[in-house]
Amino acid sequence: MKLKAILAAALLAVGMSVSAQTIIKFSHVVAADTPKGKASVFFAQRAGELTKGKVKVEVYANSALYKDKEEMEALQIGSVQMLAPSLAKFGPLGVKEFEAFDLPFIFDDTADLHKVTQGPVGAALLAKLEPRGIKGLAYWDNGFKSFSANTPLKAVADYKGKKFRIQSSKVLEEEIRSVGGIAQVMAFSEVYQALQTGVVDGTENPISNFYTQKMHEVQKHLSLTNHGYLGYAVIVNKKFWDGLPADVRGQLEQAMNEATVYANKIAQEENDMSLDGVKKSGKTTVYVPTKEERMALKKAMAPVHTKMADRVGKDTLQQIYQATG
Numbered sequence: 001m002k003l004k005a006i007l008a009a010a011l012l013a014v015g016m017s018v019s020a021q022t023i024i025k026f027s028h029v030v031a032a033d034t035p036k037g038k039a040s041v042f043f044a045q046r047a048g049e050l051t052k053g054k055v056k057v058e059v060y061a062n063s064a065l066y067k068d069k070e071e072m073e074a075l076q077i078g079s080v081q082m083l084a085p086s087l088a089k090f091g092p093l094g095v096k097e098f099e100a101f102d103l104p105f106i107f108d109d110t111a112d113l114h115k116v117t118q119g120p121v122g123a124a125l126l127a128k129l130e131p132r133g134i135k136g137l138a139y140w141d142n143g144f145k146s147f148s149a150n151t152p153l154k155a156v157a158d159y160k161g162k163k164f165r166i167q168s169s170k171v172l173e174e175e176i177r178s179v180g181g182i183a184q185v186m187a188f189s190e191v192y193q194a195l196q197t198g199v200v201d202g203t204e205n206p207i208s209n210f211y212t213q214k215m216h217e218v219q220k221h222l223s224l225t226n227h228g229y230l231g232y233a234v235i236v237n238k239k240f241w242d243g244l245p246a247d248v249r250g251q252l253e254q255a256m257n258e259a260t261v262y263a264n265k266i267a268q269e270e271n272d273m274s275l276d277g278v279k280k281s282g283k284t285t286v287y288v289p290t291k292e293e294r295m296a297l298k299k300a301m302a303p304v305h306t307k308m309a310d311r312v313g314k315d316t317l318q319q320i321y322q323a324t325g
């Protein structure tokens, strides 16, 4: 009897300590030393501190748990609680409006972008996720994308007939088509190998992703086109989030606000450091397009805005144009 009582008490204690700590699995697909990788670890740390250990955030980087498509499904069924997918990856979920962020040359710079992500237009877009069982908490920056290939990319004609890996966005598909290229959707975790084996000829990404996935080892030319934006929405399973005690949710919101400030502060620095790394590697020739070359690319890609207006929603597009002046 006595032993049973002790065992029962021990089980109760274990049960209590388990239920007292909430685990948040935060899965993402990029390397740990990227803007998103570092910001997710920052969030985990602050979440632990602010909740005084009531919440433990476990960060899984580099597609260690799930690849792009799978992680969205995992979030919806509650196998993970938090993600930060690129805004280009919400189309398959049925929220096509986020693909407006993929439109070529839609933002002049980060300040321009923040007028959307940090204002009412950005908030309204996040709200569109709720009927899918997802709550959007914040936008995290990465940066502007550049194109790479094994042959130089200077004139628009240089893109013709080349196969480029893209994220799962119809807008990006149209972008590649606008310069005569062939678009191939592929999970981020598969890009290095696809470039290495020649399954695709080139790709587009901010330099931090390019460098930390070692794409410079398998791409001879990088052209600093800065033609489009890549950033993230930090999202949680809504049922999980709404079920948290209000005080804990408040502390996590504070941790997220701090992580967002941090993410957006380091994004440019991380990309600059990665560019240095690419240059120092001596493996990829880094080319800065002339003003004329960049204008020619912009002109070739301009029709993507009108072609995709229905897909991303004319209202959304109008609101973005208005917010950015």
Ligand code: LMR
Binding pocket: 029, 030, 085, 086, 142, 167, 187, 188, 205, 209, 230
């Ligand atoms: C990509 O698939 O190229 C990016 O979305 C990866 C990322 O999360 O930055």
